[in-house]
Amino acid sequence: MTNHWIDIRNSDVILVMGSNAAENHPISFRYVLEARERGAKLLSVDPRFTRTSARADVYAPLRSGTDIAFLGGMINYILENGLYHREYLRLHTNATFLVDPRFRMPGELDGLFSGYNAETRSYDKSTWGFQRDENGVPRTDPEMEDPNCVFQLLKKHFSRYTLEVVSDITGTPVKKLEQIYRIYGSTGRPGRAATIMYAMGWTQHTVGTQNIRTMAIIQLLLGNIGVAGGGVNALRGESNVQGSTDHCLLFHILPGYLPTPKASLKDLATYIAKTTPTTGDPQSANWWGNRGKYITSLLRAHFDTSLTAADEFGYQLLPKLDDGQNASWLMLFDRMIRGQIKGFFAWGQNPACSGSNANKVRRALARLDWMVVVNLFDNETASFWKGPGMDPARIDTEVFFLPVAASFEKEGSVTNSGRWAQWRYQAVEPLGDSRHDSEIMNELYFRVRQRYAAEGGAFPDPILKLSWNYGFRMPDGRVRKIDIHAVAREINGYFLRDKVVKGKSFKKGDLVPSFAYLQDDGSTSSGNWLYCQSYNGNGNNMARRSHRDPSGIGLYPEWAWCWPVNRRILYNRASVNADGVPWDRKRPVIWWTGTRWEGDVPDGGWKPLSQPGSKKSFIMLPDGVASIFGAKMKEGPFPEHYEPLESPIEANPLSGTRNNPAMKLFHEGKDRLPEDVFYTSDKRYPFVATTYRVTEHWQTGVMSRNTPWLLEMQPQLFVELSPELARERGIGDGEKVRVSSGRGSVEAIAIVTRRFRPFRIRGKTIHQVGLPWCFGWSTPNAGDSANLLTPTIGDANTMIPETKAFMVNVEKLG
Ligand SMILES: Nc1nc2c(c(=O)[nH]1)N[C@H]1C(S)=C(S)[C@@H](COP(=O)(O)OP(=O)(O)OC[C@H]3O[C@@H](n4cnc5c(=O)[nH]c(N)nc54)[C@H](O)[C@@H]3O)O[C@H]1N2
Ligand SMILES: Nc1nc2c(c(=O)[nH]1)N[C@H]1C(S)=C(S)[C@@H](COP(=O)(O)OP(=O)(O)OC[C@H]3O[C@@H](n4cnc5c(=O)[nH]c(N)nc54)[C@H](O)[C@@H]3O)O[C@H]1N2
Numbered sequence: 001m002t003n004h005w006i007d008i009r010n011s012d013v014i015l016v017m018g019s020n021a022a023e024n025h026p027i028s029f030r031y032v033l034e035a036r037e038r039g040a041k042l043l044s045v046d047p048r049f050t051r052t053s054a055r056a057d058v059y060a061p062l063r064s065g066t067d068i069a070f071l072g073g074m075i076n077y078i079l080e081n082g083l084y085h086r087e088y089l090r091l092h093t094n095a096t097f098l099v100d101p102r103f104r105m106p107g108e109l110d111g112l113f114s115g116y117n118a119e120t121r122s123y124d125k126s127t128w129g130f131q132r133d134e135n136g137v138p139r140t141d142p143e144m145e146d147p148n149c150v151f152q153l154l155k156k157h158f159s160r161y162t163l164e165v166v167s168d169i170t171g172t173p174v175k176k177l178e179q180i181y182r183i184y185g186s187t188g189r190p191g192r193a194a195t196i197m198y199a200m201g202w203t204q205h206t207v208g209t210q211n212i213r214t215m216a217i218i219q220l221l222l223g224n225i226g227v228a229g230g231g232v233n234a235l236r237g238e239s240n241v242q243g244s245t246d247h248c249l250l251f252h253i254l255p256g257y258l259p260t261p262k263a264s265l266k267d268l269a270t271y272i273a274k275t276t277p278t279t280g281d282p283q284s285a286n287w288w289g290n291r292g293k294y295i296t297s298l299l300r301a302h303f304d305t306s307l308t309a310a311d312e313f314g315y316q317l318l319p320k321l322d323d324g325q326n327a328s329w330l331m332l333f334d335r336m337i338r339g340q341i342k343g344f345f346a347w348g349q350n351p352a353c354s355g356s357n358a359n360k361v362r363r364a365l366a367r368l369d370w371m372v373v374v375n376l377f378d379n380e381t382a383s384f385w386k387g388p389g390m391d392p393a394r395i396d397t398e399v400f401f402l403p404v405a406a407s408f409e410k411e412g413s414v415t416n417s418g419r420w421a422q423w424r425y426q427a428v429e430p431l432g433d434s435r436h437d438s439e440i441m442n443e444l445y446f447r448v449r450q451r452y453a454a455e456g457g458a459f460p461d462p463i464l465k466l467s468w469n470y471g472f473r474m475p476d477g478r479v480r481k482i483d484i485h486a487v488a489r490e491i492n493g494y495f496l497r498d499k500v501v502k503g504k505s506f507k508k509g510d511l512v513p514s515f516a517y518l519q520d521d522g523s524t525s526s527g528n529w530l531y532c533q534s535y536n537g538n539g540n541n542m543a544r545r546s547h548r549d550p551s552g553i554g555l556y557p558e559w560a561w562c563w564p565v566n567r568r569i570l571y572n573r574a575s576v577n578a579d580g581v582p583w584d585r586k587r588p589v590i591w592w593t594g595t596r597w598e599g600d601v602p603d604g605g606w607k608p609l610s611q612p613g614s615k616k617s618f619i620m621l622p623d624g625v626a627s628i629f630g631a632k633m634k635e636g637p638f639p640e641h642y643e644p645l646e647s648p649i650e651a652n653p654l655s656g657t658r659n660n661p662a663m664k665l666f667h668e669g670k671d672r673l674p675e676d677v678f679y680t681s682d683k684r685y686p687f688v689a690t691t692y693r694v695t696e697h698w699q700t701g702v703m704s705r706n707t708p709w710l711l712e713m714q715p716q717l718f719v720e721l722s723p724e725l726a727r728e729r730g731i732g733d734g735e736k737v738r739v740s741s742g743r744g745s746v747e748a749i750a751i752v753t754r755r756f757r758p759f760r761i762r763g764k765t766i767h768q769v770g771l772p773w774c775f776g777w778s779t780p781n782a783g784d785s786a787n788l789l790t791p792t793i794g795d796a797n798t799m800i801p802e803t804k805a806f807m808v809n810v811e812k813l814g
């Protein structure tokens, strides 16, 4: 989230689209309802009428996978009706920038941007740049009238998204579109704010990243980023998924969003030179210019501090990706099924049910030599070898199961969606032989280290030179018990020798006060620069529990701690005009007193934009302003509607380019697998399907299916379908049906409900159905995972699987 949970109460308009917050983020609804009591409007856009929709002022249905069309129509509406915040655009975004005149857009190139290469399915982005002066600073037209300026290009691009065209793609009635556009567009006026609450309904698509980009453009047009009650707010999933992303859950980033080294970045100097952005603009803070300090401090935390600059502080000990290598979820199981991955730790996950195309995942597990499952319970992954369709006699995978302690049996920090790192305490002792995850890792580290120390091996140094200072060492070198506070302090970082920084002297062993003090000479360590300040000379800031709120807008600056540097609302320098005066005087986030900023921690302490020595407000981007034109995206600098890989219509109504042209295809080429089949506008699979969660179960249900009262409330797999479709197929409410796709099938109970309505699209009736994905075969009579139906295909930028839009058939069972 750019903002945070409590801040939702400051909104005037709340759009819940691509999430079902009432059921999946129930605590958030406290703030949604508070806002509504103040007169805020709640809008719900979902293919299915949900409990969120039930509370909404306006509900609009849309066909799964058509959000860019829906939101593209909103951009067009905002521009046509002059609802945008002109001054905000000029000060804080690249709307005024002039684009390369060679740049071409989908309206001219039948759905493609200039530079497409069909063979590599990728773009040569050389025409996607800005016109720049001799210092490399983008040329602008402050009046935003030049036909090559971003604002005019945006207007031209989205002029194709008329109400009629949008309705024809999404199936949403024109009246509903207009109603939602009008209400949301009303927040372009200074003093009004709208927020977006989204989650997996937007991300799990082949165009997932661009769904969110489209919304970010809307928020910028309306001046809604940086202000209270605004922002682009991803409602994160698992309680600590924000923390795990911050600390490098994903393959392509190290802690603190530093890029993972690649083979071609052959030494630390090259890594820093090639990954550090530069700017010629004296008004750009270009904060990532500090990359060298952050990566060096990270290496100092990872590895033995006896390593020196001559050893590149251990850079060569970090794992490196091959150039162009993608090691995301879909690729892991793809490589596994091809026999290229032999061992696997399934640590706190259940891929046999959560993985898209679960039959492929399950067959991949059967190709392993060994698998270690670290979990609270046995599940469909640990026992895959005795699951449906498996012959244990023919499976050689050796499975080890390590029982783990549950969250309330452990101490540590959890970072919520609002970036707040909050400290939690252990409530009870772990049951039986189960242990804290960190104790299991400690034991694993010690055993592996012992073998490397004794036997050498191909490359022992990454293990032998790892620093592991997490507690009292026994005579054999083993850490007796992991001190989780030592881990937290390592993440914050230390001074490794006496040092004077910014006129302050520090002693070796002092905790670094905040990331502004980190160094690139090896004198500081920090396991994650973004968390530098979380645990410093003031103690464990994540454990703070003060209810003080001097802001009056719910910032609560002394409750826990949030990254970066306790800033509660990101991009807050965009909440003020060039003189530092808040756009919204009722709910100011920061303001300039004439000598300093007050309010939230400002996004950089420089003076307001109208004063000399100031810096632009989007400090993480080298041009210093927010990207309405975003050339980093794989499929184009502006979002464009493409159909999901599997869709019910033959052609993309907007162009001859049917699907995302930059996504990786698994179903083409000579080495494609039989598991990777797709059927689009095919009579055998005529219905759009989506998957979602239920309040009563958690994820694949491993924890909740083992809780009898929750299982009693939601005992088995169901499929929701409209009365119209039920009649067409002769299916009665509560009857057993088979739902099938090209990849597999499940048996489910039919719930005939008006929560789903047929769509009228291009003159045809199109039905959509939906299933939860929380069940698995190991719970008797519960049915199996809906992921037996979903495809192996991912977003072009992130490779998140497209589990929210695919095609199925539904048939009544005997
Ligand atoms: N009770 C409970 N709460 C949970 C979880 C749980 O398992 N159970 N899981 C947690 C986790 S890890 C996560 S990531 C979050 C996920 O939170 P959400 O994203 O809210 O979860 P979902 O129910 O998967 O999907 C949300 C909605 O997207 C809709 N949808 C489907 N396709 C589309 C589409 O194309 N466009 C739009 N606009 N909407 C679409 C679905 O109908 C559904 O209502 O929930 C978290 N909270
Ligand atoms: N079709 C479809 N598929 C989806 C989604 C969807 O919307 N639709 N959503 C996707 C999303 S957003 C997510 S996050 C994934 C989730 O996918 P997974 O992470 O694979 O699924 P979970 O069921 O959350 O698995 C977590 C496991 O961790 C165990 N566990 C709980 N606490 C601890 C602990 O403290 N330590 C350890 N070691 N284990 C613990 C639980 O028992 C559980 O088995 O699924 C994805 N799959």
Ligand SMILES: [Mo]
Pocket: 236, 237, 238, 241
């Ligand atoms: Mo999630």
